[in-house]
Amino acid sequence: MYNPSDVGKKGNIFGLPYTLEEADLILIPVHLDVTVSYGQGTSLAPKMIKQESSQLDLSLLSIEKPWELKMAMYDRIVKSSKNEIHRGRALNVINALEAGKEPELEQVEYVNEFCESIHNEVEELVTSLIKLDKKVAVIGGDHSSPLGLIRALSKHMNFGILQIDAHMDLRDRYEGFEYSHASIMNNALKEEGVKSLTQVGIRDFCEEEEIYISNSSKPIHVFYDEEVFNRKLEGLNWKEQVTAIVDTLPENVYVSFDVDGLDPALCPNTGTPVAGGLKFNEAIYLLERVVRSGRKIIGFDVCETGNDAWDANVSSRIIYRLAALTGVSNSLLSFR
Numbered sequence: 001m002y003n004p005s006d007v008g009k010k011g012n013i014f015g016l017p018y019t020l021e022e023a024d025l026i027l028i029p030v031h032l033d034v035t036v037s038y039g040q041g042t043s044l045a046p047k048m049i050k051q052e053s054s055q056l057d058l059s060l061l062s063i064e065k066p067w068e069l070k071m072a073m074y075d076r077i078v079k080s081s082k083n084e085i086h087r088g089r090a091l092n093v094i095n096a097l098e099a100g101k102e103p104e105l106e107q108v109e110y111v112n113e114f115c116e117s118i119h120n121e122v123e124e125l126v127t128s129l130i131k132l133d134k135k136v137a138v139i140g141g142d143h144s145s146p147l148g149l150i151r152a153l154s155k156h157m158n159f160g161i162l163q164i165d166a167h168m169d170l171r172d173r174y175e176g177f178e179y180s181h182a183s184i185m186n187n188a189l190k191e192e193g194v195k196s197l198t199q200v201g202i203r204d205f206c207e208e209e210e211i212y213i214s215n216s217s218k219p220i221h222v223f224y225d226e227e228v229f230n231r232k233l234e235g236l237n238w239k240e241q242v243t244a245i246v247d248t249l250p251e252n253v254y255v256s257f258d259v260d261g262l263d264p265a266l267c268p269n270t271g272t273p274v275a276g277g278l279k280f281n282e283a284i285y286l287l288e289r290v291v292r293s294g295r296k297i298i299g300f301d302v303c304e305t306g307n308d309a310w311d312a313n314v315s316s317r318i319i320y321r322l323a324a325l326t327g328v329s330n331s332l333l334s335f336r
Contacts, residue, residue, distance in 0.1 A: 004067040008054045013073040014320060015054040023072040024332055025135040025323055028125065030145035031078045032118055034086045034111055035180040037094060038272045041307035043083050046076075046139045048312040049305060049319065056316055060324060062288060064336050069327035073139070074125070078118055086114045094175055108176040115144065115179035122148025130156060135326055139319065140303030142181040142271060143169060143258050147188065150254065153299050154193025159252035161188060162245075162290065163199045164261035164283060166274040168222070170209040181271070181304075184256075189218055198248045200286065201225050201261035203276045221248040225276045238282055242289050253290055255300040255322060257283075259315055266314045269306020280314070287325055292335070297326040 008015010013027060020026060029046030036042065050073055058067045090111050093103040126136050126149050136153075138146040143165070153159065163169075163185060174180035179187065188194050196219040203225040213220045223245055231241060259266070264273040266280055278286075291297065300322050305315040327333035 146301035
């Protein structure tokens with residue numbers, strides 16, 4: 001007898017009444033920001049998102065009764081104390097590099113081993129949930145957080161990744177860290193089940209990443225933010241550009257949403273904000289067109305949310321919409 005117009009259940013994501021056992025979609029919070037190279041605090045975002053999410057109203061203009069998708073948030077992955085210890089080690093490495101000195105390789109390996117253990121833990125958890133026929137999403141943390149989820153999914157199916165991001169994240173072992181937030185898509189494309197990558201909102205990238213794209217054996221489609229904006233000025237509307245984006249995607253789509261892909265007014269406390277970016281409704285329109293095209297969202301992540309109520313409020317709305325669209329594309333919900 002759940003009433004979606006009533007006060008939400010305290011302590012549950014979006015105030016929903018569902019348990020982990022009965023949930024169709026499980027959100028896994030990964031409190032990880034060990035390798036961030038600019039702003040800190042994204043490891044604290046999942047807790048803030050959970051707190052802020054309960055004040056959202058739950059109706060959506062385009063989706064029928066989205067609250068009927070049973071979703072719940074799993075317990076914490078990564079104890080904050082462990083994250084801080086290894087964050088300190090990573091900072092020692094980063095500070096040495098920025099001072100033009102050689103970092104201690106032992107410190108680099110400690111960080112790599114810790115991050116690997118987290119990705120293994122997430123992969124093991126996701127694998128167990130897939131066997132229970134659960135849909136899974138990761139809430140980060142920095143953008144390295146979803147690697148375990150991507151690995152687990154790639155062992156069960158083939159899919160393409162739709163990445164909304166200001167950055168390409170295609171560097172190899174950035175700053176010596178194998179699992180850097182700047183290397184997530186480089187690592188993801190190593191998985192056999194990941195067949196293609198489509199990037200939207202890109203406006204900060206380096207020569208190494210451009211070379212990687214040129215040499216990639218897998219299709220990588222980049223929709224640069226500057227080009228998207230210029231096309232709008234020249235008369236090509238967002239609908240037409242979204243059609244071109246969606247046309248690059250296969251039937252199964254994994255959505256990786258780094259919130260710094262948005263206009264930084266929407267995410268001022270994200271780890272690496274960049275001027276430019278998508279408006280909130282532009283991003284939502286793109287995600288909805290993916291599902292309306294008949295493609296299936298098989299999993300998603302939302303990462304790089306700043307530890308701030310406003311940032312968490314925006315990310316909560318992105319997560320809720322992505323969850324509902326996942327529900328529609330898997331026949332658990334329907335468009336109005």
